[in-house]
Amino acid sequence: MYENVLIVHGGAPTAVMNASLYGVIKEAKDSGVCRHVYAARGGTQAVLTKNFIDLLTIDEQTIEQLPFTPASWIGTSRFHVSDEDYAMMVEILLAYDITGVFFNGGNGSMDACGKLAKAVKAHPQARQKGIRVVGIPKTIDNDLAITDHAPGFGSAARYLASSVQELSQDVASLPIHVCIIESMGRNAGWLTAAAALAKTEESVGPHLIYVPEVAFDEEQFLDEAKCLYEKHGGVVVVASEGLRTKTGEPIVKPIFQVGRSVYYGDVSAHLCNLVIQRLGIKARSEKPGILGRCSIAFQSDVDREEAVLVGRAAVKAMLEGRSEVMVGFERIGSEPYLCRTILIPLEEVMLHERTLPVEYIKNAGRIDESYLTWCKPLLGSALASFPKRGL
Template identity: 55%
Template sequence: MKANLLVVHGGGPTAVMNSSLYGVIMEAKQNQAIDKIYGAIGGTEAILTGNFLDLGLTSDEQLERLLHTPGTAIGSSRFALEDEHYRQMVEIFKQHKIKYVLFNGGNGTMDTCGKVYRICQDEDICVIGIPKTIDNDLAIIDHAPGFGSAAKYIAHSVAGVAQDVKALPIHVTVIETMGRNAGWITAASALARKAKDDAPHLIYLPERPFNEAEFLADVEELYQRLGGVVVVVSEGLKNEQGESIVPPIFKTDRAIYYGDVSAHLANLIIKKLGIKARSEKPGLLGRASSYLQSKVDRDEAVRVGREAVQVAISGESGVMIGIDRVPGETYQIKTPRIPLDQVMLHEKTLPEAFINARGNDVTAEFIDWCAPLIDDDLPQFLNFKDQQQ
């Protein structure tokens, strides 16, 4: 007997989140066990209101657009669920004859997914997680769909800024990346380098306490030697006490909002060193750029979406589709099933082997790990100044 499937998006979108959605829909359309393919229009909150759309009615031609559409075509949310909401979901699933529930998201979404799985364990409902996060902080897995495209964006962006700064080497540019407590995107800026003294000249990650004196010394030395300096920093930089290096500007019951780290550090350079400085913060541009979408990232996003459907149809439940690297010279992945309780709110940060001793750069080991995920080489620029050196 046929049953219905529901796919739900949670948290911040990525450049390839809709590619996973494409994988889910296309795989489900081909499976005789599935009748309706529902999308929750507006994230987890939409489950409680029954705001579902049958995505299976969309033509294959239209669905192809998902592969190059950033954001999330069915909407997302950060709705705070209470225990009573999870109990309500079971009845809603039954009302709509939903047997397969797929959650696509990061740490918080996998926590929700795990809780839904637990409450559905005694019901004929299979719950599966699909990984997603630009921050790359999902535990256990090698990397998550969304990160490769964010890494490609920051590498290309820093490479472009580097040419601008080299052309007029009179100031320091501080670029701030997203990532909260994990510095994966910040670290990926190192892929912009082609030669010695290429930008980024300094990289500061939240995995290491930020030392203001060392930072200023590093910047001053590079400025005296190069004239123009590019620094990439994480939005989550903290001091030795574990506090943000910028003070909070607004607080609510659920969150604390801080000022821009890049603006703070640029001002510090001006005040303490007397050097012209400016800040840049790509912000949402880094996760919404379909133009700089990584093909590897997109293909893997489709794959985990398809496999989530396959696993659900097999009757398995309570797992997230993982991504592991297959050892060898050629980049390949495998997709193990990860129990949800191993990824629920567990945060993965950069290992020590990926960070240099002084804490102001990444290692060659990180470059080797990250390079395959952005799927291409950066543009080859021509700069006549380099030929005179």
Template identity: 50%
Template sequence: MKKLLIIHGGGPTPVLNASLFGAIKAAKRFNIKNILGARNGMQGAVDEDFINLGDISSENLSNLLTTPGTAIGSSRYPMNESEYLNMVKMIEKNGISHILMNGGNGTMDTCGKLKAACDDYGLNIKIMGIPKTVDNDIAVTDHSPGYGSAARYMAQSVQELCADVKSLPIHVVVLEALGRNVGWVTAASSLAEDAGLGPDLIYLPELDFDEDKFLGDVTNLLTKKKGIVVVASEGLHKKDGSPIVEPIFKSGRATYFGDVSSHLANLVVKKLGYKARSEKPGLLGRASIQMQSQVDRQEAEDVGRIACEAVLEGESGKMVAIRRKSNDPYEIEYYLMDVEKAMMHERKVPMEYINAQGNGLNENFKKWCRPLIGVDLPKMIAFN
């Protein structure tokens, strides 16, 4: 009898539950009765703490589509080498035949290693990866479910912030974006320009941060306008690779970054003598159903469904990926790639998407990103 285990790993997204919805619906179509969720990710799997997902009502299943986070919980549980054999024995003990692992490149690393451990042990388990991350840093795939909604949140929030600053142009405002070592979420703020009000400066971690250049950019703008909006990535670093603000805490791959926006605002105050303030939406940027992209939600549901169908049909050691066929009209196709290609490989913003000054994005990026955020942002106007 087939028994399916679903494991979520890493940070939540506004559409992670849509992938769970897609996977459960597909499993039910295959008449799978035993559908388990690991409570709070790999920690739950290690502890054999499972949630019965097979008896969920149709109403509660549909509610997953409009619930952010993850209904079964996640974790950043770091698996050491010795624990993989214990996991294999747990899988055998509980009669689990198929596993879906939904997460980012760290989760795909675990997925690949667990598959190898099962093979070495001689246990014929089918394991499949489902991509998920607001950071958009999973290698190979064109983009990852979770990113489109985070990008929409960032674009519209920055648009609204720009309208506020233009209304009372008395300070420099620095907004900090999530994204760890990559600048995809930060870059999405450039789409605010499409609706008439966009940021003045954008700084990504793909480029070394130069404090003097930053202050020069701000100084130059202050000769033309009194209110300035800057969007900066939490992962900004100096030329030597060290962060511009020391992290508050580090545990394995999990980094709790220092307050970059506050640091940059303080630089403006201290070095330029101009009023400045910082803003930091933080977790709100990955928890907003109000800003959920319908394109993102559909793709999240699709990858969950396709992964479940593929693993139940015998595929293993793969991850569902997305290939872009066209920007306008937007067209993609799904395919299975070897999970090894996504194991701990970060996908950064290409240099051809960044403007020549290194403080903004160009039209190449916008053409790529626009379809992912769904319907157009609301149009805004200013007469001053």
């Protein structure tokens, strides 16, 4: 009995998305039963246009480069799929004799994965054929439900922590301004909180970290920034792009929104303007943005290895007859770090956004030590070590 499988990438890419693609390809080859491993070139819309490539025809040298290649090698999208589209997808799966489908993505992709699985169950021929649908997690926001974490997060967290660590040294060297770094993370502060791993001594940043789970208080921010500036001279602040007031309004009105996709205004620039105008202190804004999710230079080795692992686990689950599940992680321990893969019903994941738990937040502007214990292993090898400032 042979299998033909299809993998689809959805949503924003990460530094290890191709590592999961590599895991799917390698496990499919090792199984000895996969005749074709199709990839949709350009996300879900490519399924409807039948824009497929057979990854088993790609040379081995290229395949071996995938775990160290940023973004999505096969292309991704934020294409909105209608109910009619799902029905059409099922017909295409049947036409290509595809028996297994993998969606690699975040909340939206897991929703699409679950809806396709339901469309398969509603189609007598597809149901009889036993088409299986499995989710492969991916998100820098780390907001997928149930799983301890998702591939993509560790590398983005390493980039942010390392960048904040380096910038904090610069600000401490020339302590004349407040520097504000804006982090991605629409509703969840997992990534923003990772900046706390950069903290090594009291006088060096980051000094304040603001996550979207805590209402942003403008006056409190200005008071703390002023006090810290008077004490240290240079202040480093890390702020989530999704900060909101106590009424739930974004502190900077989004400049564009389509469905779940929100393009926020410049939060870091807004906070800098407040510091300059209200406090009369020099301020600079930094917004890594996409750089923070595509960096191979700061790719976490743990993140890369786990991304390969979930790709392989998804193929194994499909070949064992499992469907309507997402591969996830269950943490066994943090010191030493150990996780195992688990299978989570898609209905428990679909559009269930997991935010940063309150126990990881000390108060507005500060992150609890328990978060650091949880997060640190995901960054892989140790961050750079700098001597304590003795001047």
